[in-house]
Amino acid sequence: MxxxxxxxxxxxxxxxxxxxxxxxxxxxxxxxxxxxxxxxxxxxxxxxxxxxxxxxxxxxxxxxxxxxxxxxxxxxxxxxxxxxxxxxxxxxxxxxxxxxxxxxxxxxxxxxxxxxxxxxxxxxxxxxxxxxxxxxxxxxxxxxxxxxxxxxxxxFDFPAGFLREQGGVPAVLPSELSRPQSRILALLVVLSQIESLREVIFSKKFDYEFDENWFTPKVSNEDDNDEVSEEEQDKENLYRFVVEVQRIFGFLSPVSKRAFISGDSLCKVIPDDYEDDIWEDAIKKVQLLLSLGSKNVLEKDITTYFENEVECNDEERTGLTVLQMDYDTRGSNLQEGLDTLFWESELRPVFTKVAPYLTIQLYNDEDVYQSQQFEVPEYFYPGVYSDTYQPLITKMNHKRLNAHKERSSITTKLLSLSSFEGKKIKKIIQNSVDYLATTEETAAHDDLRNLSEKMKDETNALNERIRIVGQDYSKMDTKNHANILQEIENEGLELPEKYVLTGVVISDNEYFYKTKQLSQYEKEEWVFTTIDSVYGKVSDYRTETMNFDAVQSFVLEETKVNNRQLVLFYTAESYTKGNAEIPDTLAEFFAKDNELLENQAEERTSTSETQEMELDDEEEEEVKSDTNLEDESSVTS
Structure with missing residues (x-):
């Protein structure tokens, strides 16, 4: 790994x-x-x-x-x-x-x-x-x-670590953790690898003035002009937000050779107008800023990327940008939680529209000492919870119920053919046939033998029928979503789109995201980033690539042992395809930065070699001095 x-x-x-x-x-x-x-x-x-x-x-x-x-x-x-x-x-x-x-x-x-x-x-x-x-x-x-x-x-106090190692994965670091801006920064990093979003963010060129210290934390200065209206200031902040998001998206690609950068330039243009401890607000703020920035700055409308629509009890429809599940609902895996949420609720909710970017927030329960581990699927089909397929699912449930009734009826018949009042009928008849064969009661012997053969044939037929009904019963099990997809195909309906897991956020200092361009290994498409802090200030970080099984194991352990909440990002498979190209101006910016990094690395190497040579010279002089002292001592003696 x-x-x-x-x-x-x-x-x-x-x-x-x-x-x-x-x-x-x-x-x-x-x-x-x-x-x-x-x-x-x-x-x-x-x-x-x-x-x-x-x-x-x-x-x-x-x-x-x-x-x-x-x-x-x-x-x-x-x-x-x-x-x-x-x-x-x-x-x-x-x-x-x-x-x-x-x-x-x-x-x-x-x-x-x-x-x-x-x-x-x-x-x-x-x-x-x-x-x-x-x-x-x-x-x-x-x-x-x-x-x-x-x-x-x-x-940022250690320049030797600025150059990205071969195969290394970059990181964007906030100055402080557990703040609204640090949460937004983590969410943006997770979203940065979705190709459809990258295409939108890279759709416009900006003029980047190169500053050698662009990557370092910036001290917040209250330099706003009092004469500028609040509306104009909001427009300026939104423009700067889009510019910084584009630069971060570009940095999180092979075009840059820098190991890490500060996210302060982005964080300081994010409004701090919501509660610190609510992840839902951070998610909605990211969606809102991306939508407004894309529309007003990039002239792209991506509002529909985040908007779901749910209908309850065949009544009013409600817009939904974050699908939330509390601890009691979420169960042991995502499918179990969604089945409970959609199919066992008195509200009878259904999706009337599923957004291409589906965000699911799973709450934890602080009062539970040891929680149940939670399994995150690599992909699933949220469309099965839509109104499009509800009639089919209802039909499957009725078929399953009828199959259950028929199976019970056949079982009862089989029991009646095999025993009566606790006595085995087949054995009694067979014993009677064997006895009559030794007597002259030929007619009675033939009648009982025919009855025995008839009972065997009927038993075989019932067994075959119960086998078929049992298969139908299993095929109509809607808890197995593969059955639903198969039935959709059998009915000639269009299959729902597959949604692929693209990110898992545990906290603002622990998150996973899926990437193709940052990983050297085909099977290690996931990046895990963990950030440490001292007195609230970010001090170090670690990034590593892994496969999905490793991500699954980590999530299972964290949810079981530490009772963690999760934010899951699922993206429609068609929206994950493509190959967004970085604007020329941004590529030129990183080319200058890469040249600066290489020059700094050469200077450090040269300085280190000079220091080693000076140290060798000093050691040689000390040896000569010690030798001279020994010679003088010998002469004196």
């Missing part, structure tokens, strides 16, 4: 220790939540945490006794446990009550708390920060030892 990884870390000793162990556990296949939980339960002992994750219990030493004076407590607590490795436990007393379950093990919002920690660290290390030019102790900067929340190190 091709993997492209970038990691950047700050130098705080507690976070380095924790994040490194969390990363190592994640590389072994465990999730971040599992790794953090195991490290906490094992008192941050890596080997014990591994054993715990593989099912081994964590042995705790017995509580301290009076004889054990080292661990004797002045005030005994019944809910305490012994600690086997106190020397390895970091001092977290300064973290207060704000410790969380994330990889940082703490969220610091009090500047006084930060100052207290930094001052105590300086005092304990015999240094102070009175002199700004001398704030290091043994080569470790004090300010980096405990970075403030507003200035942790980020991926």
């Amino acid at each position: 091709a993997t492209h990884t970038h990691t950047f870390r700050i130098t705080n000793h507690i976070i380095i220790m924790t994040m490194d162990k969390v990363r190592r556990l994640q590389e072994m296949g465990f999730s971040e939540e599992q790794a953090v939980s195991a490290l906490k339960l094992s008192n941050n002992v890596f080997e014990v945490a591994i054993g715990y994750l593989f099912g081994e219990p964590i042995d705790q030493p017995p509580p301290a006794t009076v004889e054990n004076k080292e661990n004797t407590q002045i005030v005994p607590y019944k809910d305490t446990v012994g600690v086997s490795n106190p020397q390895d436990i970091p001092d977290l007393s300064l973290l207060g009550d704000s410790a969380t379950n994330n990889v940082q093990w703490g969220n610091f919002e009090d500047d006084n708390l930060l100052d207290t920690y930094e001052n105590e660290y300086v005092e304990n290390n015999g240094d102070n920060d009175d002199n700004d030019d001398d704030d290091e102790d043994d080569g470790v900067p004090v300010n980096n030892h405990y970075p403030r929340q507003d200035s942790p190190e980020t991926a």
